[in-house]
Amino acid sequence: MCSTDVPVEFFINNGDKTFTEVESEELVSTLGSYYGVALGDYNGDGYLDALVANVEGSNALYRNTGSGNSWVQLKLEGVVSNYAAIGARVYLYQSSGETVIRKMRELASNSGYSSLNDLRVHFGLGENTSIDSIEIHWPEAHVQKIYSPTANQTLEVAEVIPDAYLQSHFSISGVQITGEEISFTSNSKYDDSYEVSFAWDFNDDGVVDSEEESPMYVYTEPGVFDVSLEISNSEGISTFSRFLDIELSQAPLGLGLEASSIKVYPNPSESRHITIESEETIEHVVIWGMSGNKLFESGKVDRKELKVSLNYSGVVFVETLLQSGVKETHKAVIGIK
């Protein structure tokens, strides 16, 4: 379907590798610039409706009033696969006399230009209401079967975690500097009918540092650490690792931190705003991030107070030059909420 001021073209699948063009319905008699169509059952009656995108005019929603034929829909929920089950392939088997008919649908995140179909998987069944089975091939490659489901309903199917399944994964949060607690959260997926062990190595020395599921850890030295989480059960092992860049919690050498006339507040700041205030006129302010990246530089300030908003969270170094020529650097933590 892709045209400019010409009717929509609509073809019916005859089921024998041929198609028949539909020429009389309203859907194909309206002129427009149609560049996308999304199919989905918006009103939940089991019949696929069509939303047609018109570049130059109004979009149009065509409700399928149905034919009395049977149908079945599946709403899939990935558990070890992605949540929307994108990439799943679903097979439906029906017997017709001696013949077994197999139909297949693939769940995709796109279906054509500028369009996305309903994420429910839809099968039209014609007049045959008896389904032998439905087979779901999840994106993670295992297969789940449903035997003899009833037609004319939407089945909600959550992915069953495969037997003994293990998939290690974790996330990290906290200010990544020495001396601060960093929390490691396992979001591993596994078959919980097996006993699962957790082994964390925070510094890649091969020595396990924690056997908790989601521990805390404090680094005393800066460096880049290869953090790994190995999870295991009686059937296997799964390991996930990622790098963590731990910085020193104090300012780089050579920057004086003996605060005097300059105040930086609030510190820590829950928001991303800080105020720099001095008893003397401020000439110039530069704010640096943890890795020496410049986050902010003022022009000539020429007053005793400067409010700064930063699109950044973490530790910053505020370098202030006063009119008297005194230069000071203050450490602050912002955006901690």
Ligand SMILES: [Ca+2]
């Ligand atoms: Ca419908």
Ligand SMILES: [Ca+2]
């Ligand atoms: Ca270790």
